[in-house]
Amino acid sequence: xAPLSDTVPPNDTVPPNDTVPPNDTxxxxxxxxxxxxxxxxxxxxxxxxxxDSLIKxxxxxxxxxxxxxxxxxxxxxxxxxxxxxxxxxxxxxxxxSPFGRSEDDPSQPAPERDTAIKQGYTGGExxxxxxxxxxxxxxxxxVTIKADVADVEPMVATWIPVYAGANWHERECHExxxxxxxxxxxxxxxxxxxxxxxxxxRKDFPLLxxxxxxxxxxxxxxxxxxxxxxxxxx
Amino acid sequence: xxxxxxxxxxxxxxxxxxxxGTVAVLLPAGTIVYLFLFKMMSFMQSRLGPxxxxxxxxxxxxxxxxxxxxxxxxxxxxxxxxxxxAAPLVVLMSTFLLVAVVPFGPDAxxxxxxxxxxxxLAVSSISTLGILMAGWSSANKYSLLxxxxxxxxxxxxxxxxxxxxxxxxxxxxxxNLQVIVIKQNSDSIFGWNGLGYPYILTQFxxxxxxxxxxxxxxxxxxxxxxxxxxxxxxxxxxxxxxxRFLIFxxxxxxxxxxxxxxxxxxFLGGWGIPFSWAxxxxxxxxxxxxWMNFGGPLIMFTKMMVLTALIMWVRFSYPRFxxxxxxxxxxxxxxxxxxxxxxxxAIFKVAF
Amino acid sequence: xxxxxxxQKLSYIAAQAADARLNVELETEGMTLNIGPxxxxxxxxxxxxxxxxGEQVIWAxxxxxxMHRGYEKLTEVRTFPQVTALxxxxxxxxxxxxxxxxxLAAEKLMQVEAPPRAQWIRTILFELSRIANVSLFLGDLxxxxxxxxxxFMAFRxxxxxxxxxxxxxxxxxxxxxxxxxxxxxxLPAGWITETKQVMKKLRNFCDEIEALLFGNxxxxxxxxxxxxxxxxxxxQYGLSGANLRASGVDWDLRRDQQLPLAYDxxxxxxxxxxDGDSFARCWIRLQETREATLIVDQLLDGIPSGxxxxxxxxxxxxxxxxxxxxxENPLGEMGYYVVSKGDLGPFRVKxxxxxxxNISIVPWVLRGVYVPDVISILASLYFILGDIDR
Numbered sequence: 001x002a003p004l005s006d007t008v009p010p011n012d013t014v015p016p017n018d019t020v021p022p023n024d025t026x027x028x029x030x031x032x033x034x035x036x037x038x039x040x041x042x043x044x045x046x047x048x049x050x051x052d053s054l055i056k057x058x059x060x061x062x063x064x065x066x067x068x069x070x071x072x073x074x075x076x077x078x079x080x081x082x083x084x085x086x087x088x089x090x091x092x093x094x095x096x097s098p099f100g101r102s103e104d105d106p107s108q109p110a111p112e113r114d115t116a117i118k119q120g121y122t123g124g125e126x127x128x129x130x131x132x133x134x135x136x137x138x139x140x141x142x143v144t145i146k147a148d149v150a151d152v153e154p155m156v157a158t159w160i161p162v163y164a165g166a167n168w169h170e171r172e173c174h175e176x177x178x179x180x181x182x183x184x185x186x187x188x189x190x191x192x193x194x195x196x197x198x199x200x201x202r203k204d205f206p207l208l209x210x211x212x213x214x215x216x217x218x219x220x221x222x223x224x225x226x227x228x229x230x231x232x233x234x
Numbered sequence: 235x236x237x238x239x240x241x242x243x244x245x246x247x248x249x250x251x252x253x254x255g256t257v258a259v260l261l262p263a264g265t266i267v268y269l270f271l272f273k274m275m276s277f278m279q280s281r282l283g284p285x286x287x288x289x290x291x292x293x294x295x296x297x298x299x300x301x302x303x304x305x306x307x308x309x310x311x312x313x314x315x316x317x318x319x320a321a322p323l324v325v326l327m328s329t330f331l332l333v334a335v336v337p338f339g340p341d342a343x344x345x346x347x348x349x350x351x352x353x354x355l356a357v358s359s360i361s362t363l364g365i366l367m368a369g370w371s372s373a374n375k376y377s378l379l380x381x382x383x384x385x386x387x388x389x390x391x392x393x394x395x396x397x398x399x400x401x402x403x404x405x406x407x408x409x410n411l412q413v414i415v416i417k418q419n420s421d422s423i424f425g426w427n428g429l430g431y432p433y434i435l436t437q438f439x440x441x442x443x444x445x446x447x448x449x450x451x452x453x454x455x456x457x458x459x460x461x462x463x464x465x466x467x468x469x470x471x472x473x474x475x476x477x478r479f480l481i482f483x484x485x486x487x488x489x490x491x492x493x494x495x496x497x498x499x500x501f502l503g504g505w506g507i508p509f510s511w512a513x514x515x516x517x518x519x520x521x522x523x524x525w526m527n528f529g530g531p532l533i534m535f536t537k538m539m540v541l542t543a544l545i546m547w548v549r550f551s552y553p554r555f556x557x558x559x560x561x562x563x564x565x566x567x568x569x570x571x572x573x574x575x576x577x578x579x580a581i582f583k584v585a586f
Numbered sequence: 587x588x589x590x591x592x593x594q595k596l597s598y599i600a601a602q603a604a605d606a607r608l609n610v611e612l613e614t615e616g617m618t619l620n621i622g623p624x625x626x627x628x629x630x631x632x633x634x635x636x637x638x639x640g641e642q643v644i645w646a647x648x649x650x651x652x653m654h655r656g657y658e659k660l661t662e663v664r665t666f667p668q669v670t671a672l673x674x675x676x677x678x679x680x681x682x683x684x685x686x687x688x689x690l691a692a693e694k695l696m697q698v699e700a701p702p703r704a705q706w707i708r709t710i711l712f713e714l715s716r717i718a719n720v721s722l723f724l725g726d727l728x729x730x731x732x733x734x735x736x737x738f739m740a741f742r743x744x745x746x747x748x749x750x751x752x753x754x755x756x757x758x759x760x761x762x763x764x765x766x767x768x769x770x771x772x773l774p775a776g777w778i779t780e781t782k783q784v785m786k787k788l789r790n791f792c793d794e795i796e797a798l799l800f801g802n803x804x805x806x807x808x809x810x811x812x813x814x815x816x817x818x819x820x821x822q823y824g825l826s827g828a829n830l831r832a833s834g835v836d837w838d839l840r841r842d843q844q845l846p847l848a849y850d851x852x853x854x855x856x857x858x859x860x861d862g863d864s865f866a867r868c869w870i871r872l873q874e875t876r877e878a879t880l881i882v883d884q885l886l887d888g889i890p891s892g893x894x895x896x897x898x899x900x901x902x903x904x905x906x907x908x909x910x911x912x913x914e915n916p917l918g919e920m921g922y923y924v925v926s927k928g929d930l931g932p933f934r935v936k937x938x939x940x941x942x943x944n945i946s947i948v949p950w951v952l953r954g955v956y957v958p959d960v961i962s963i964l965a966s967l968y969f970i971l972g973d974i975d976r
Contacts, residue, residue, distance in 0.1 A: 031969055058754045059694075060910060062908075066662075084818075084821045085821045085824065085837075086821070086823065086824040086943075087824055087912070087919070087921070087938060088824070088921075088923075088936065088938040088943075091922075092925060092934050092936075093934070096927075097662065100660075101930075101931060102663045103663075118927075120906075120907070120908050121907070123906050131923075133910065133921075133923070133938075134587055137821065137835060137837045140842045141841060142910075144908075144923075145911060163822050163823075163824075164819070164822045164823055164950075165822050165823035165824045165943060165946055165947070167946065168942065168943075168946040169946075176658075189651075190650065190651060191650065191651030191654035191975060192651065192910075193653070200656065200659055201658060207659060207660075207663055208664075210663070218623045231631055261968070268722075277737050279734075279738035279739075280737055280738055280739065281738060307693060318833055375617060375619050376619075378797045379641070380955065383641075455732050455733075455734075456732065456804055458732065515717075550734060550735050551733065551735060551798075552732070552733060552802065552804055553728060553731035553732040553733040553799070553802060553804050553805050553808060554731060554732030554733075554804070554805075554808075555804055555807075555808075556956060556959070557641060557956070557958065558956070559804075559807055559808075
C-alpha cells in the first residue's frame with residue numbers, strides 16, 4: 001500500500017487516526033439481544049404506547065407505537081436506547097392506488113382493482129402511517145419506528161424537540177401526505193408552491209404526467225419475455 | 235516647440251498627443267488581454283484558449299469588441315440613468331489622465347509635469363468614484379454590495395500605494411517622473427554606474443507593497459471582493475452590458491497596463507538604458523540620441539509586459555480574501571511596512 | 587473546539603444586538619438578498635434568502651424544490667429494474683452510487699446475493715463514482731473562493747475516471763449498470779491495468795490540489811473556524827459523510843455495517859477531524875478521495891473470477907416486505923426504504939438523500955456569518971441539487 005498522506009495542515013490539532021481498528025478484527029455487529037433490548041426499553045417507557053414490534057434476525061428491528069406516544073417514543077429512543085443520529089422521517093400510504101400502475105387505457109373503462117388496505121411489518125389499523133428511522137452510531141444499529149395516524153385530520157406531535165433535523169422532514173411529509181405535526185413552528189411547503197392543492201404522495205393523487213399523456217405502452221404492448229428460469233433481467 | 239526636430243503647429247502636436255495617448259492606453263490593454271487573459275490563463279489551466287479567430291486566436295479581441303459593440307443597450311428600469319451611463323466613462327477617464335504623465339522617451343512624453351507623482355496618485359483615485367457610481371446607480375443589491383466593498387477596499391489600498399511611492403520620491407529628490415527616469419539611468423551605485431541605479435534595488439520592499447496595492451486597486455484576485463464572481467456575479471458590473479461593459483473591461487486591463495508602466499518608471503528605470511552604455515550626459519537631454527524616442531516606448535512596453543504578467547499570474551492562482559481580512563492586511567501590514575520603509579530610506583538618504 | 591462555537595455564538599449575539607440597536611436608533615431594516623436560484627455559487631437551482639445587516643447575515647432560509655421531480659411517486663409506477671435508471675439521476679455526479687443501495691434493498695427482499703465477482707466490481711465502481719464526484723468538489727471549491735485554476739485540473743483528471751466508467755458500463759454520467767442479482771456485464775479486457783494507471787493520476791491530482799489550494803494561506807484563512815458544527819448538532823440534523831466526520835464523529839457506513847460489498851476485504855482508513863469547521867470538511871474529502879484510490883487499487887488486485895449475475899427470474903417480482911439499506915455515498919448517507927407487495931414494482935420507496943439533511947442545517951449554521959462565508963460554508967457542506975430535491 002502506498003504511504004498515506006502525512007501532510008497535517010499547520011497549527012492543526014488533528015489527532016492521528018489510530019483509533020480506527022484495522023479491518024482484520026471482526027466487525028462487532030449488533031446482535032439480536034441488542035435489538036430485543038430496544039423493544040424492552042420502549043415497552044418499559046411507553047407501556048401501552050408500544051403496540052407491536054418485529055425483529056428480523058440478524059437484520060433490523062421495527063416497532064409501532066401509538067400516535068399519542070410518538071414524541072415520547074422519540075425521546076426514549078434518543079435518551080434511553082442511545083439513538084442520537086436522526087436518519088429520516090416520512091410516511092407510507094397503505095391504500096392500493098386506484099390508478100394501478102398508471103398504465104390504464106383512458107378509452108377503456110377502469111379495470112377492477114383490489115382496494116383492501118394491507119399494512120406491512122408491525123401491522124397497522126389506519127390508511128396512513130408515519131415512520132422514521134434513527135441510528136445508534138456507537139453501537140451500529142438502527143430502529144425503524146412507525147405510528148398510525150388518523151384517517152380524518154391526521155396529526156402527530158412534532159419531533160423537533162427530540163431531533164432538530166426533523167424540521168424539514170416533517171415539512172416534506174406534511175406537503176406530500178397532508179399529515180399535520182402538532183407543535184411545528186413553520187409547517188409550510190418544502191418543494192411545491194404555496195398554493196399547491198392536494199397531497200401528491202397519497203395514492204389517490206394521480207400521477208399527473210400520465211393524466212396528461214397516457215402511458216405510451218398501451219399502444220404497442222408486447223408480451224413480457226416468457227420463462228421464469230432464464231438468467232438475465234426482464 | 236519641436237517634436238523630433240520637425241516643426242509642427244500646436245494643433246498638430248495636440249492631435250499627435252491625443253492619438254499617442256489613445257494608443258498608449260489601448261495597445262497595452264489589447265496585448266494584455268490577448269497574451270495574458272486569453273493565452274496565459276488558458277495554458278495555466280491546461281487548455282488552449284481561443285484558436286479560431288485569426289492565427290492562434292490573435293483576432294479574438296477584435297471579435298470580442300465587435301460582439302460587445304453590437305449588443306443592445308440595456309439599463310435597469312429603476313437605475314439612475316445619468317449616473318449609470320457616466321460611471322464607465324469616469325473609470326476609463328482616469329486611465330487616460332494617468333497615462334498623460336508617463337514618460338516614454340527623452341522627448342516622447344505628453345507632459346513634463348513637475349508634480350508628476352502627486353498628480354498620478356491623485357488621479358488614480360478617480361476610478362474609485364466611477365465604481366461607486368456604478369454600484370449605487372444600478373438598482374441592484376448585488377451591485378450595491380460590490381460597490382460598497384469596492385469603496386472600502388480601494389480607499390484602504392490608496393495609502394500603501396502613496397507611502398510606497400514616497401520612498402522613491404525621497405531617493406530621487408523630485409516628483410517629476412522624467413527626472414526620476416533620468417536619475418535611475420545615470421546614477422551610480424557606490425560609484426559604479428554600469429547599471430544605472432534602478433530603485434528596485436534599494437526599494438524592494440516598496441516595490442512589493444506597490445505591486446500589492448496595484449493588485450488591490452485593480453480589484454484583481456486575491457483582492458477582487460468587489461467583483462467576487464462566485465458571490466456577487468459581477469459586483470458593480472452586474473447590470474452593465476454591451477458597450478458600457480466593454481468600457482469597464484478595457485478600463486480594467488488598460489489600468490493594469492498603465493500601473494505597470496508607472497511601476498516600471500518608478501522602480502525599473504523607465505524608458506532608459508543605463509546612460510553609461512551609450513555615453514549620454516544626464517544633464518543635457520539633447521545628448522540622448524533621437525532613436526531613443528522610438529526605443530524608449532519599446533523598452534517601456536517590454537517592462538510593462540513583464541510586470542503585467544506578474545499581476546495576472548497572481549490573479550489566476552490565488553483564492554480571494556474576505557473583505558475584513560483584506561482591510562486588516564492593508565491597515566495592519568502594508569501601511570506599517572511602508573512607513574518603516576520611508577523611515578529607513580530617509581535615514582539612508584541623509585547618511586549617504 | 588468550544589472556543590470556536592462560543593465565538594460564533596457571541597458574534598451571533600453581537601450581530602443581533604447591533605441590529606436591534608440600529609433598528610431602534612436609525613429605524614433601519616436589514617437588506618433581504620436572494621442568493622439564487624440562478625447563481626454561480628449554488629450547485630444548481632437552490633435559492634437562499636438571506637437577511638443582511640451590512641455584510642452580516644441575520645437569518646438565512648434555503649428554499650429548495652426548483653428541481654423536484656417527484657421521484658418517490660415515479661418509483662411507484664416503475665418496475666424494479668426500471669427504478670435503477672430513474673435513480674441514477676439523483677446524485678448525478680457519482681451516479682453509480684445511487685443505484686447500489688436500492689439494488690441491495692431489493693436483493694435483501696428477494697433473499698438473493700450477487701456472486702462475489704459482482705460484489706467486488708460493484709464496490710470498485712462505487713469507489714470510482716466517489717472519486718468522480720469528490721474530485722469535482724475539490725476543483726469547484728477553488729472557484730467558490732476565487733481560485734479559478736484548480737477546477738480545470740479537476741475536470742481534466744476526472745475525465746479519466748469517467749472514461750473508465752464509460753468503458754465498463756457504457757455511460758459516463760448515468761451508467762445504469764447495476765441489476766438485481768449482479769451486474770449487467772463483465773468488465774472489458776484491459777480495464778484493470780487502465781484503472782490502476784488512472785488511480786495513480788488521481789493521486790497526483792490530489793497532491794496537486796493539496797499543494798495548490800490547501801496549502802494556501804488565503805484559503806486557510808477563508809475556511810478555518812468558519813461554520814463550526816458541533817458533533818451533537820450534526821447528529822441531530824442527520825449530517826452524514828464528510829460533514830459528520832469533520833465534527834469528530836467516527837461513523838463510516840462502509841466499515842460499520844455488513845453489506846454484500848467487498849469493503850470487509852480491504853483495509854482503509856476512516857478520516858475524522860475534531861474541528862468541525864469548513865476547512866475540516868474540505869480536508870476530509872481530499873483525504874477520502876486519496877483513500878478511495880487506494881481502496882480501488884486493493885480491490886483490483888483481488889477480484890475473484892466467476893459469473894457476474896446470480897440466477898434470478900427473467901421477470902423480477904420481489905416478495906412482499908420492507909427493507910432499508912443505506913450506504914456511504916459520495917455525498918453522505920444515502921438510503922432506500924423499499925416497501926414491496928410482491929408486485930412487479932415497488933409499493934413505496936422512501937429515498938433518504940444525504941444533501942437533504944446536509945442542507946437542513948443551513949439556517950442554523952449561517953447565523954451571524956458574513957456574505958463571503960455563506961458561499962464558503964455552502965461550498966464546504968457540498969450538496970447536489972438532485973440530491974436535495976429528488
